Each structure stands twice: as C-alpha cells, then as structure tokens.
Amino acid sequence: MSRILLAACASLLLAATAVAAPKGDPALVWELSDLFPTVAAWDTERAAIEKEIGGITRFKGTLGRDAKSMLKAMDTLGALDKRLARLAVYASLKSDEDVRASAEQARNQSAATLLSRFGEATAWIRPEVLAIGAAKVESFIAAEGGLKKNAFFLRDTLRGAPHTLSPETEDVLAQSANPLGQPGQVYSIFANGELPYPTVTLSDGKALKLDQAAYEKNRQSSNRADRKKVFDAFWGSFKAFEGTLGANLQAAMLGNVFNAKARKFKSALDQSLFADNMPEPVVRTLIAEVNRALPTFHRYLKLRARMLKVKDLAYYDVYAPLTSIKNTYNVDDSKRLTLAALAPFGAEYTDILKDGFAKRWMHVYPQPGKASGAYMNGAAYDVHPYLLLNHNDDYDSLSVFAHEWGHAVHSVLTKRAQPYELSNYATFTAETASITNEVLLFEHMLAQAKTREEKIAFLNEALDQIRGSYFRQTMFAEFLLNTHTLAEKGEPLTGERMTQVYCDLLRRYHGAAKDVMKVDPAYCVEWAFIPHFYRGFYVYNYATSMAGGAYLADAIAKQGEPARKKFIALLSAGGSDYPYNLYKTAGVDMATPTPYRALEARMNRIMDEMEKLLAEK
Ligand SMILES: [Zn+2]
Numbered sequence: 001m002s003r004i005l006l007a008a009c010a011s012l013l014l015a016a017t018a019v020a021a022p023k024g025d026p027a028l029v030w031e032l033s034d035l036f037p038t039v040a041a042w043d044t045e046r047a048a049i050e051k052e053i054g055g056i057t058r059f060k061g062t063l064g065r066d067a068k069s070m071l072k073a074m075d076t077l078g079a080l081d082k083r084l085a086r087l088a089v090y091a092s093l094k095s096d097e098d099v100r101a102s103a104e105q106a107r108n109q110s111a112a113t114l115l116s117r118f119g120e121a122t123a124w125i126r127p128e129v130l131a132i133g134a135a136k137v138e139s140f141i142a143a144e145g146g147l148k149k150n151a152f153f154l155r156d157t158l159r160g161a162p163h164t165l166s167p168e169t170e171d172v173l174a175q176s177a178n179p180l181g182q183p184g185q186v187y188s189i190f191a192n193g194e195l196p197y198p199t200v201t202l203s204d205g206k207a208l209k210l211d212q213a214a215y216e217k218n219r220q221s222s223n224r225a226d227r228k229k230v231f232d233a234f235w236g237s238f239k240a241f242e243g244t245l246g247a248n249l250q251a252a253m254l255g256n257v258f259n260a261k262a263r264k265f266k267s268a269l270d271q272s273l274f275a276d277n278m279p280e281p282v283v284r285t286l287i288a289e290v291n292r293a294l295p296t297f298h299r300y301l302k303l304r305a306r307m308l309k310v311k312d313l314a315y316y317d318v319y320a321p322l323t324s325i326k327n328t329y330n331v332d333d334s335k336r337l338t339l340a341a342l343a344p345f346g347a348e349y350t351d352i353l354k355d356g357f358a359k360r361w362m363h364v365y366p367q368p369g370k371a372s373g374a375y376m377n378g379a380a381y382d383v384h385p386y387l388l389l390n391h392n393d394d395y396d397s398l399s400v401f402a403h404e405w406g407h408a409v410h411s412v413l414t415k416r417a418q419p420y421e422l423s424n425y426a427t428f429t430a431e432t433a434s435i436t437n438e439v440l441l442f443e444h445m446l447a448q449a450k451t452r453e454e455k456i457a458f459l460n461e462a463l464d465q466i467r468g469s470y471f472r473q474t475m476f477a478e479f480l481l482n483t484h485t486l487a488e489k490g491e492p493l494t495g496e497r498m499t500q501v502y503c504d505l506l507r508r509y510h511g512a513a514k515d516v517m518k519v520d521p522a523y524c525v526e527w528a529f530i531p532h533f534y535r536g537f538y539v540y541n542y543a544t545s546m547a548g549g550a551y552l553a554d555a556i557a558k559q560g561e562p563a564r565k566k567f568i569a570l571l572s573a574g575g576s577d578y579p580y581n582l583y584k585t586a587g588v589d590m591a592t593p594t595p596y597r598a599l600e601a602r603m604n605r606i607m608d609e610m611e612k613l614l615a616e617k
Pocket of ligand 1: 403407430431434
C-alpha cells in the first residue's frame with residue numbers, strides 16, 4: 001500500500017527559528033477547509049474510517065481466488081488508504097499550526113493510532129501475495145486491466161520472497177523490532193536531555209550553556225578564539241561519554257547486522273538498499289567519486305582559508321562566515337524570484353507555481369507555537385499539496401522556498417500522471433526535484449547580482465552547500481559502511497574504535513596529511529553526535545540527489561527542450577518505477593561516474609569565478 005505521509009524534506013539546512021511576529025494576512029496562511037470543511041466533518045470521517053478498518057479482515061484469504069477478487073480487495077483497501085492519508089494530513093497540519101494546542105495534538109495522535117491500526121489490519125497482504133506466487137499473480141495482472149495500477153506493488157512484494165521467512169520466524173522478527181530500535185531512543189534521551197552540556201564564557205564576557213542549538217549557532221562565530229572554545233568544550237563533553245555512546249551505537253549497528261543476516265541479505269547495506277531496489281554500485285560509485293574529487297574539496301578549503309585570512313585552517317573554521325547576503329526577500333520576492341529562476345522548466349511547470357501561489361497552499365510566516373523548519377506535505381491525493389515555511393525574509397528563506405516548491409510541483413505532476421497507487425515517490429527522486437531548484441535559483445541570483453560583494457556571497461553559498469550536502473554526507477555514508485563492515489566481521493566496535501574510524505575519514509576528507517586543514521583529534525568524537533547514524537544508510541540520498549539534480553540542471557541549460565522534457569517526465573513518473581530506473585530514463589545512470597564528475601566540474605567552475613572576483617579589487 002502506498003502512503004506518503006510526510007513527503008517532507010529534510011534539507012539539512014532547515015533549522016529556521018520562529019522569531020518574527022506573525023503576519024496577519026490570511027492569504028499567507030494555508031486553507032485547511034480544502035481538506036475538511038469543519039472539524040465536525042473530520043470527526044465524522046474518522047469514525048467512518050475506523051468502522052471500515054474493522055471490516056478489512058473479510059478480504060483475508062480472497063486475493064488468490066481470481067483476478068476479480070484480487071482487484072476488489074486492492075481497490076477497497078487503496079481507497080481506504082487514500083482517505084486515511086487525507087485524514088492524517090489535516091490532523092498533522094492543524095497540530096503544526098500550534099504544537100502547544102493539546103486538543104490538536106490529541107487529534108493528531110488519534111489519526112496516528114488509526115494509521116497504525118490500518119497497518120496491523122493489512123499486515124496479511126504481503127504474505128498472502130507471496131503465498132499466491134508469481135505465476136498466478138502475473139496471470140491475474142494479464143487477465144484484469146484494473147490490476148495494472150497495482151502491478152508495481154504486487155511485483156515489488158514478490159521481489160521480497162527470498163527475504164521472507166516462515167510465519168513463526170516473521171513473528172519473532174516483528175517482536176524484535178521494538179527492542180532493537182531502543183539505541184536510537186537512548187541516544188535521543190541522552191543528547192536532548194541528560195548529557196551535561198558545558199558552560200563557556202565567550203569573548204563578549206557572557207556565560208553560555210553550550211547545548212546543541214547553542215553549539216550550532218556559536219560555531220559560526222566570526223571570532224576565531226570563540227569558535228575554538230566552542231569546539232573544545234562541546235566535543236569535550238561528548239568525549240567524556242565516548243565509551244557509552246560507542247556501546248550504544250554499536251548496539252544499533254549490531255541490530256542492523258542481525259536483521260540483514262536473519263533475512264538473508266548479503267550485508268546491512270544490501271538490506272538498506274532493498275526497499276528502493278537501489279543497485280549497490282550507486283553507493284560505491286558515489287564514495288569512490290567523492291574520494292577522487294577530494295583535491296577539488298581541498299581547493300575549496302584553501303579558498304576558505306584565504307577568505308578567512310588564516311594560515312593554519314582548522315576544523316573549527318569550517319562554519320565560520322565568509323560573507324553574508326544582506327538583502328532581504330519577503331514572500332512576494334520569493335515568489336517572483338522562484339518563478340524567474342525556474343523559467344527554464346517551461347510553462348507547464350511555472351503554471352503550477354503560479355496556481356499554487358495564487359491559492360492558499362502555504363503557511364508562510366513564523367507564529368508562536370508553530371512547528372519549526374519547513375516541509376511540503378503532498379499526501380492528500382485528491383487535494384493540493386501543503387507547505388509549511390518559517391519565512392524569515394532572508395536568502396536562506398528564499399532558498400528554502402524554492403526547495404519546498406520543488407517538492408510541491410513534483411507532487412502535482414505526479415498526481416496528474418499517476419493513479420494513487422503509483423504516487424508515492426522515493427526520497428532519492430524527491431530531493432532531486434527540490435535541489436535542482438536550489439541550483440537554478442543560485443544561477444539566477446548570480447546572473448542578476450549587481451555588486452562584486454553580492455556575487456561573492458552567492459558563490460560562497462553554493463560552495464558551502466556542496467560541502468555540507470555532498471562531501472560531508474558522503475563522509476557519513478563511508479563511516480556507516482566502514483563501521484558496519486567491521487561489525488559484520490565480528491570485530492568489536494568500541495567508542496574508541498569508532499573515533500579512530502571517524503578520525504581517519506575526517507583527516508582524509510579535509511586533507512590533514514596535505515596541510516590543507518588541521519584536524520585536532522579531540523574533534524574526532526563527532527560521530528557520537530550525529531543522529532542520522534541511528535537511521536540506517538539513507539544519508540547517501542542527499543549526496544546523490546545533489547549530483548543528480550545539478551547534472552539535470554546542467555543538461556537543461558545545455559540541451560534545452562529534450563532535457564527539460566525528460567526532467568518533467570521524471571517528476572511525473574512519481575512512484576511508478578524504482579528511482580534508479582527513473583533516473584536512467586531521465587538520461588543519467590547514477591551508478592556511473594558521470595553525474596558526480598559533473599558536480600565536481602561545477603564546483604570548480606564556481607571556484608574559478610570566485611577566484612576571479614577575489615582578484616579584482
Ligand atoms: Zn527537501
């Protein structure tokens with residue numbers, strides 16, 4: 001069953017803080033009555049869905065009778081799934097308007113409960129399809145045209161046969177999921193609450209408790225001594241728990257290794273790529289190509305040292321501001337600039353933007369209690385997408401605006417072309433839609449920048465994004481790969497060992513042996529802080545999306561119409577095929593060096609331009 005509850009994006013840069021006063025214009029607040037006219041209508045629908053979930057068991061054992069029976073079950077369950085998604089979208093958006101409102105939190109919770117009940121009530125479907133077997137399923141698909149929209153789900157289910165175990169073993173594995181998931185909980189409780197964060201006194205004389213938010217803010221200090229102090233204190237507090245956090249992360253990794261082995265996968269990586277049917281060479285090629293491109297990354301770091309005017313660049317200098325974009329952009333500017341920047345996608349694309357801008361799809365400005373960050377939610381198939389922003393009228397807000405609208409247009413194009421059953425797209429393609437927009441926005445802003453300072457600021461922004469989304473995320477993926485490989489060999493993974501593995505990567509990526517950057521071993525405990533390490537291997541998606549998105553944006557600039565058509569087709573394909581195949585149809589094989597070399601070339605072009613501007617006085 002397909003469900004895109006939060007087709008949210010976690011563009012890693014989104015830590016918008018809700019500070020500005022609420023802007024009262026209702027046109028800047030989303031219209032939830034497009035989902036349900038009244039709260040009472042939502043309550044009625046909830047009760048109706050609950051009743052229908054109770055009746056699902058009548059389909060159990062009927063799928064294999066004949067094609068018509070299978071179609072009837074698929075259609076009934078699909079329709080219910082779609083209604084449930086709409087119900088949940090309303091509850092989720094409403095609760096994000098004010099996360100302090102307990103009635104709305106309760107509504108959201110009740111939708112979540114219904115979703116998990118639906119999940120339990122339909123858990124028999126995949127085993128039943130597997131029991132029917134490929135031959136019979138294929139004969140049903142051939143005999144009944146209505147099953148065409150279900151064929152992808154049915155074949156995807158059958159693909160899982162070699163990794164599906166006996167009912168008793170499946171039962172044991174299902175019961176093991178909760179205990180095996182606990183290390184992530186332990187990390188969260190520790191890092192968000194019980195870890196004693198240090199207090200530091202910075203150059204302004206004020207004492208500051210260095211929790212995660214304060215660390216993220218103050219590592220960007222323009223005062224170098226403060227940056228060093230912040231790094232020393234923050235990583236010092238993690239170092240004190242290196243053994244504990246290492247044992248905890250090892251437990252998470254051993255859980256992944258256990259699951260992979262139990263389900264007869266080659267490795268934990270193999271298992272994590274299975275859901276998207278992603279060929280392993282995609283990840284291997286990404287890592288190999290990023291390593292090959294390290295001299296280009298080192299060129300960037302040297303440029304950073306030059307702009308910071310430091311001779312001995314250190315790891316604590318990596319977030320120091322080089323320039324800043326001082327221009328402000330209100331939401332009308334964001335609309336205008338996004339439309340202009342995305343004009344290369346053609347009228348079909350920009351018409352969707354214009355339509356969405358004119359209607360109330362967005363909750364634009366921060367307000368007290370509103371959820372932080374930004375996302376697009378496109379899960380209400382029969383309605384339009386919704387976007388939550390916290391627009392602060394700066395360049396970052398403009399960039400997030402263009403990013404989230406990429407997700408929104410992706411959803412609209414998908415819904416136009418695909419039935420509900422094929423509308424659930426993968427993160428791999430989702431972030432392509434949004435990151436390509438950031439690339440085009442950057443090109444547009446650079447082209448229309450008037451002063452040298454403005455140009456330098458935009459170039460710097462683009463370079464910093466490649467550093468954070470491409471090099472850093474691939475370093476994370478390599479850490480996950482190396483540590484899981486050690487665990488699979490049965491080698492002990494202590495905190496000390498993890499620090500050693502991380503240190504090797506940190507030093508290699510940042511050119512420590514080549515005098516590009518000094519990496520104090522005290523900072524090599526950074527792995528202990530990264531929450532993504534508790535969530536499998538998915539970090540590589542950010543790096544591949546960045547390379548793929550930049551490649552497709554370049555292709556549109558160079559080839560025009562044929563590349564533009566392929567890009568629109570990629571977005572319109574939704575979840576009708578696996579993301580690797582969709583990319584191939586769009587003209588790029590993500591298992592080859594091509595897209596990664598294109599991104600490297602792009603980075604070099606940006607640095608050429610930057611050096612040219614820096615040489616001008
Ligand atoms: Zn995103």
